[in-house]
Each structure stands twice: as structure tokens, then as C-alpha cells.
Amino acid sequence: MNYLSVENIAKSFGARTLFEDVSFGINKDQKIAFVAKNGSGKTTILKILTGQDSPDSGQVVMRKGIRMEFLSQEPNLQDELTVEESIFASDNDILKVIEQYEKALENPEDAEAYQKAFEQMELHNAWDFETQYKQILSKLKLEDLKQKVKNLSGGQKKRLALAIILINKPDLLILDEPTNHLDLEMIEWLENYFAKENITLFMVTHDRFFLERVCNEIVELENGKIYQYKGNYSYYLQKKEERVVAENASIDKAQNLYVKELDWMRRQPKARTTKSKSRIDDFYVIKEKAHSRRREHQVELEINMERIGSKIVELHKLNKSFHEKTILKDFNYTFTKGERVGIIGKNGTGKSTFLNILTQAIQPDSGKVVIGETIKLGYYTQNGIEVKPEQKVIDVIKEFGEYIPLTKGRFISAAQLLERFLFDRKKQYDFVEKLSGGELKRLYLCTVLIQNPNFLILDEPTNDLDIVTLNVLESFLLDYPGCLVVVSHDRYFMDKIVDHLFVFRGEGVVEDFPGNYSDFRIYEDSIEPVKEEQPKEKVNWKENQVRNGLTFQEQKEFQKLEREIAKLEQEKTEIEKLFAEGKLGDDEIEKQAKILQKVIHQLEEKEEKWFELSSKMEE
Numbered sequence: 001m002n003y004l005s006v007e008n009i010a011k012s013f014g015a016r017t018l019f020e021d022v023s024f025g026i027n028k029d030q031k032i033a034f035v036a037k038n039g040s041g042k043t044t045i046l047k048i049l050t051g052q053d054s055p056d057s058g059q060v061v062m063r064k065g066i067r068m069e070f071l072s073q074e075p076n077l078q079d080e081l082t083v084e085e086s087i088f089a090s091d092n093d094i095l096k097v098i099e100q101y102e103k104a105l106e107n108p109e110d111a112e113a114y115q116k117a118f119e120q121m122e123l124h125n126a127w128d129f130e131t132q133y134k135q136i137l138s139k140l141k142l143e144d145l146k147q148k149v150k151n152l153s154g155g156q157k158k159r160l161a162l163a164i165i166l167i168n169k170p171d172l173l174i175l176d177e178p179t180n181h182l183d184l185e186m187i188e189w190l191e192n193y194f195a196k197e198n199i200t201l202f203m204v205t206h207d208r209f210f211l212e213r214v215c216n217e218i219v220e221l222e223n224g225k226i227y228q229y230k231g232n233y234s235y236y237l238q239k240k241e242e243r244v245v246a247e248n249a250s251i252d253k254a255q256n257l258y259v260k261e262l263d264w265m266r267r268q269p270k271a272r273t274t275k276s277k278s279r280i281d282d283f284y285v286i287k288e289k290a291h292s293r294r295r296e297h298q299v300e301l302e303i304n305m306e307r308i309g310s311k312i313v314e315l316h317k318l319n320k321s322f323h324e325k326t327i328l329k330d331f332n333y334t335f336t337k338g339e340r341v342g343i344i345g346k347n348g349t350g351k352s353t354f355l356n357i358l359t360q361a362i363q364p365d366s367g368k369v370v371i372g373e374t375i376k377l378g379y380y381t382q383n384g385i386e387v388k389p390e391q392k393v394i395d396v397i398k399e400f401g402e403y404i405p406l407t408k409g410r411f412i413s414a415a416q417l418l419e420r421f422l423f424d425r426k427k428q429y430d431f432v433e434k435l436s437g438g439e440l441k442r443l444y445l446c447t448v449l450i451q452n453p454n455f456l457i458l459d460e461p462t463n464d465l466d467i468v469t470l471n472v473l474e475s476f477l478l479d480y481p482g483c484l485v486v487v488s489h490d491r492y493f494m495d496k497i498v499d500h501l502f503v504f505r506g507e508g509v510v511e512d513f514p515g516n517y518s519d520f521r522i523y524e525d526s527i528e529p530v531k532e533e534q535p536k537e538k539v540n541w542k543e544n545q546v547r548n549g550l551t552f553q554e555q556k557e558f559q560k561l562e563r564e565i566a567k568l569e570q571e572k573t574e575i576e577k578l579f580a581e582g583k584l585g586d587d588e589i590e591k592q593a594k595i596l597q598k599v600i601h602q603l604e605e606k607e608e609k610w611f612e613l614s615s616k617m618e619e
Helices: 042-049 083-088 093-106 111-123 126-139 154-168 184-196 208-214 233-247 252-266 283-296 351-358 393-398 414-420 437-449 467-479 491-497 517-527 541-548 552-581 586-618
Strands: 002-013 016-027 031-036 057-062 068-071 172-176 200-204 217-222 225-229 313-322 325-334 340-345 366-371 377-380 403-405 411-413 455-459 483-487 500-506 509-513
Touching (some): 002 042, 016 042, 016 057, 016 217, 031 042, 031 208, 042 172, 042 200, 068 154, 083 093, 083 126, 083 154, 093 111, 093 126, 093 552, 111 126, 126 154, 126 184, 184 208, 208 491, 225 233, 313 351, 325 366, 325 509, 340 351, 340 491, 340 517, 351 455, 351 483, 351 500, 377 437, 411 414, 414 437, 437 467, 483 491, 500 517, 552 586
Parallel strands (some): 031 200, 068 172, 340 483, 340 500, 377 455
Antiparallel strands (some): 002 016, 002 057, 217 225, 313 325, 500 509
16 A cells, blocks of 8 residues: 655755655555665655655655654654653544543542543553553653653653654654664664564664664665665665666776675674574683674775874773762773774763763763873764854865875875765865755764874764765774774674774673674673563453452552652652752751651652552452
């Protein structure tokens, strides 16, 4: 069944034609990835599909009655609503039923309203839906439902927008970089969710593992034309290579790029569909495998950077905390020549803080960072580049350097480096303010590389970069002879680039794992079997009355108590936090102390009643 058809659309901005005569369709149950270079019109096409923009010619035809949702990179949420209110504000009949039920639980004295809400839950079979949406919120780490949108971080807003869309289960889901702002655990959960669900997807993503394991079709926009590939990422690479060869056998550079990428894909471990059957406890085997990856690479650039002395970077007994949150605890490490370290961990475990300590942008609470005299740091941060009015691309990079020296007296000029990172000679003389977000990131990367550092630190370098640019960056970094430290959620990128990992576990625990991300994932699965979350049983009090050992009214009270206890615990934590900060005046301390005493008393009473009812359920 066809959901949406794009028919001969074209779009230009001034004299520049982005694309013309573009046609493709989206059918039920297809999972399509949309691939294109930054600045070639991906975002424009997404806006045309979702009605936010219109083509200069052609049309988009959508099947009547189809519900479509769009996850943009900048979510459109109402600041004054809470997380819970934002979810219930969506146009979904079942959510409105659940909302009425939640309100009825808060007012148990109105038995008639509760009974009506309960019956509506039964009528719409909303119990399973409620369980599923709470699981989605849990997986996306949106536990505080009373927090206002205006107080959320950019990443939390993106996760909330994603949660709302997943909860509403539209017929057609259009996504713009859905894995941005998600940690690896969330990405893998979303990957498995999309792979299992019967859902129709059209998405832009640079995450190649995601492409490989979720998508069953690739639509590529190249030089203003559409190419379609009926398969996953590996299939796309193979057919792309064949097409490039057929179109022009002289395009050796493009051909070689895809040959290498395809070869890499073929050597990857299979998708993580089953757990490893035995524990991998010989780390030296993994370590040898990791180093063999580097030996397999054929060096092309032979960068001639400044000599690295015997002392590189040493970290001695580093400790760092923010309030009660521990980031590093007695952390020691000595970097060696040519080391390539990947850093992974959940959001909030301190990865970026570690990089800032490493570059001495912030100081540790105790311990010291010793940087060798010959070390020249290059630091690519998530902040990006500051755009100056009427500045041209080539001028930006020349501010930082004119060339990168190679062996045998050769060099790469600023213009050649820009060309390598897909800025052709004409583009180099464009004004910077005309660049897309991905092109700005690409330019910023070039400003870091042109300085020819011998110790390179990259914080999420793959965000907003297209797949072609990622291939170029990976090729450059494989040639790079210096030390490399990378924080990235891009598993494919990490697999190609790093030899070992710093795994940030939280609470100051940092483990050194001697392999890449796929090695780590296999090892983790082998020692810690994945526990599949089972859907909670439908909360149907009438059916469970005898088994639970509670009367109908007691069941209502039990559920109400759980909600009230959670609310009181949160209130207690917030008051204790105020005391810990030490900013309260004497009068305010006395006032808050009385409130805290009252909260604790109420909490004890409700917990005692909860335990009493809980024991009856177990009888």
C-alpha cells in the first residue's frame, strides 16, 4: 500500500539548483534511509514531505487518512507544559482515556468518575498501551514527568519529542537524525524497537549500524538526482560501487572509497541478534585483533607532524565531582605513542568533563595532568565554529594554518584539505553564513586538522556529518600517526578508528577495555545476559480481585499510595538539596525544616499503609 508519492519535485535557491525532477514513493512497512551529502537538500526534502516547505514544481501526494509524524532536529514543544502534559497534549484518543484515568486516581473520593474512567480503559484496551508508553519513557530516561519543558536540556527535549512520536504510533514516521542526543544504550534500544515493530520509516541518519540493522531500502540524493537501492547499508555500498564504475570508470577516488567501505562492512561481526554463547575472558586475543586492524590499513597521506617526545600525556590520581556526583575517582593513565582511545558511557557520566580536564580547560578537584613539551593538542568540541559576517570558507581555514606537512617535503595546502573534505574550489569562496549545519561542522573539523596537532581530541565529531564525509574523516584518521582520543556515539566510526576504550560506568568508575565497540558489546553480552523486559500484566482490578487479595477500593488506594509516595520522596529530595547547597537564610532554614519534618511524617504514614496492603497481596 502506497502511503506517500513524491512526483517530479524541484527546488532552487536563487541561481543554485538543489535538485530537480525528483520522484520516489514510500509504501507501508518500508524502512527507508535517505542518504545525501550535507548541503545537497536533505532537510529541504524533509520539509517538503511534511508540508513545511513547497517545491518549485512537482507535488507530494499522501494517501487519505494516513497519520504522519515528523521528528525534526529542533523539536517544537511548548515550554510551559510539563513532560506529562506534553505527552497528553498530543492528538491520541487512547492517551486522553489514560489521562482521565490518571486524574481519577488522584481523586479517589469521586467513585463515579473513577468507575467511568476505569470502564473507558477497558473499552479502549488501554492497559497495554499505558504499559508500553511508560516503558518508552523509561528507556529514554524521562522519569520526571512533572518537569517543565523549559527546564529540559536540548537532548532531553529531543528525547521527549521522540517519545511522543513513538507513543502515538503514526502510520508514517519521518525522522531527522533520530540518534543524536541518545547514549549508546538508548540507540541500541531504539534500533531493536524499530527493527521489531511493524512501522513505516523514512529517516535521515549518519549512524551506519542503524542503517544496516533497521533499514530495508536506501534512497540517495546525489548531484540533484535520486538513486534507490532495495536493501540495507551493505547492499547499498555494493550497488553504489557498481553504479559509480558503470557511470565513469575514471572516478577512481570515489570507487576506492566505496570498495574500502564495503570491505569493512563484510568484515564486521553480525548484528547482535543473539548473545555470545561463552564468556570471552582472554583480553589479549581481543587486543591483538584490535591492533591488527591498524596494520591492515594502507597509509596514503604519510603526515609529517612534529616529533613526539618520550613524555606524552600523564594523568595522576585525578578526582572530579560536581556536588554529590562523582566523575573521576583516583584515575591514573599514561598515554603512549600512536594510541587511539575511544570513550563511551551513558549521558551524564562525565565524558566531556574528562576531555576538558585532559585539555586543562577545567581543573580536577585533585591530582594533576602532565602534558609533554613536544605535545600539540588539537581539540574538536561540540560548540562548533563562530561564523563571522562576510567571511569566505577559505579565509576561515587560513586563519589557523596554510598547509599540513607530509613526508619527503610534500604538503597538503589549506585548499587541498578543504577539497578532501568535500569543499570544491567554487565552494571555498562561498560566504560561511551560506553553509548548512553539517557543512559548518565539516569546516570546523578542517580548522582543527590544519593546525597539525600530534595529540587529537574529538568530542562527538560525527554529529551532523553525512556518510560520505564520515568515510573521508575515517580515512584521514586512519592515516593520522599521532595520539587520538574520541568521544562518539557512532559505533561504526569507533570500530574503524580506535584500538581500546575508556568505559565510563558512572560514580567515578572508568574501565579500560582493550578492543573496539563491537568487541566490547560481545564481551558484555557474554558476561551479562540481556534481560528482555516483559510487558506488565494488564491492570484489570476486577479480574485480579481474588488473586490480589485486595478489595476493589483497596486496589484503588494501593495505586494512589504509590503515586503519593513517589511525589513525597521527590519533594523530600528537593528540600534536602536546598540544605546541601547552603544558600538558605536562617528564616528560610527554619521554614524548610518544618516542611521537611511534615513531608517525612506523611511519607512514613503512607509507606506503612503501603506495606500493609502489599502484604495482603502476597497472602
